[in-house]
Amino acid sequence: MRRRGPALEPLLLSDEERATLTRWARRASSAQALALRARIVLACDGPDVPSIVGVARELGITADTVRKWRRRFLAERLDGLVDEPRPGRPPTIAVDEIEAVVVATLEEIPKNATHWSRSSMAARSGLSKSTVGRIWRKFQLKPHLVGTFKLSTDPLFIEKVHDVIGLYFDPPEGAVVLSVDEKSQIQALDRSQPVLPMMPGMPERRTHDYVRNGLTTLFAAFDTSSGKVITSLHRRHRAAEFKKFLVKIDREVPDGLDIHLICDNYGTHKTPAIRAWLAQHPRFHMHFTPTGSSWINQVERWFGFLTDQMIRRGAHKNVQALERDIRAWIKNWNEDPKPFTWTKTADEILDSLARFCRRISGAGH
Structure with missing residues (x-):
């Protein structure tokens, strides 16, 4: 029992x-x-x-x-x-002192700098640098770090977000969706002295200075369903080159498929010549991202891979060598393409931006 x-x-x-x-x-x-x-x-x-x-x-x-x-x-x-008193020396920092450090960090700027350091805050508060550091860690304050943001002022922001995200989640039947943009002014840079290769216990080393050997522009159309990329390299970045790229897309996409292009609002995408060409090719449908919202265009993420894996640490004595390496990297990508998985719906994006706006409202006065 x-x-x-x-x-x-x-x-x-x-x-x-x-x-x-x-x-x-x-x-x-x-x-x-x-x-x-x-x-x-x-x-x-x-x-x-x-x-x-x-x-x-x-x-x-x-x-x-x-x-x-x-x-x-x-x-x-x-x-x-409430916690019982614990053995040992009682805390010597008053709550008011902690509050003063937090408030000063959030609401004041030192006279001789743009942000607080542990030393400057210690001098202001009379506490030790280690104590200031502990307070900042406790309240997750990081004055030495700064982030970036930009809110779109496009009057059609909501409509464009729904349009573009709708193509990612529910692409039209009998069509391809291509995320299109240009990576302009890619520099052919060479170091002033030879690069020293990596060795055990020592990273690759290179001179801090470099020699500029010319520029090129990469036009790219990223297929959001397959991950394959149609590209073209040009030395100039005008509507004429964009039109040539559209012709290449038209030639490489099989007949019978509509083509939905996601582009930004750059002027070369909207010139009379481009509009006339699009009118003569009705299977092309243009979808523009909101102004100042390049993050919504998937090809920008692909440009990030290209930059990280080839361009940033590359060394090229001329533009031809740079373009040759870019073409080789793209060929390798297209042999095993990887589409991106878009996870946030348009409503989730708009809700997130609304919460962000509420948080920063009045922050800058």
């Missing part, structure tokens, strides 16, 4: 205690340990005396933890949930 323990004393909360515990459990600034203890007591509230095991299972903790804080609350009420 199952052994039964002594009957538990009911834990009944006053309205004031219940409100305080609810605030502790939900407030973002509460310590996680205190928030858990508040949830334990709230779960044990009531004249029916909920089961210790049931509360533990509900909160995903051990029964001993529930029993400990239930007993502590019954003995000392709200004061019993």
Whole structure:
């Protein structure tokens, strides 16, 4: 027969205690340990005396933890949930000092710099540099880092996002979707002295200075379904070269398939000559990304692979050598193409941007 323990004393909360515990459990600034203890007591509230095991299972903790804080609350009420004093030297930094460091970091700028360093904040606050560092880590403050952002001002931003993302998730039947752009001004750079190869315990080394040996422009159309890329290299970057690239796309895409091109708003994509050519080739359909939103165009990610794997650390004595290496890299890519998996819907993107705008509203005054 199952052994039964002594009957538990009911834990009944006053309205004031219940409100305080609810605030502790939900407030973002509460310590996680205190928030858990508040949830334990709230779960044990009531004249029916909920089961210790049931509360533990509900909160995903051990029964001993529930029993400990239930007993502590019954003995000392709200004061019993606060950590007991620990042995050792008590903390010497007051809460007000910590708050002052956080507020100054977020709202002030040092007189002689654009951002705080540990040394400058230590001089301002009177605390040690290590203490400032610990405070910053605790509150995830990183004054030495800076990110970038740009919000589109396109009046048709929402419509264009739905249009482009719709092509990624639900491409038309009997058609190909090509993400198109130009990577202009690719420089043929050569180091002023020979590159020293990597050795055990030593990375590849190269001179910091270089010699410019000319420019080229890569036109690319990335097939969003297969990952294959149609490309063309030109020394100039005009509507005339873009028209030649459209002719190449028309020649390489099988007849009978419509062609949906995702492009940015660069002027060469919209000249009268280009519009006239498109009117004569009705299987081409242009879809423009929102102004200032290159992140939505998949070919930009492909350009990133090309830059990381070949261009950035390449050394070329002339443009011909650069173009030869680019063509070889593209040929290798197309032998084993890899399409990208787009995961965010248009609504998710718009919701994320809306949350970001709410966070930064009024930040710059």
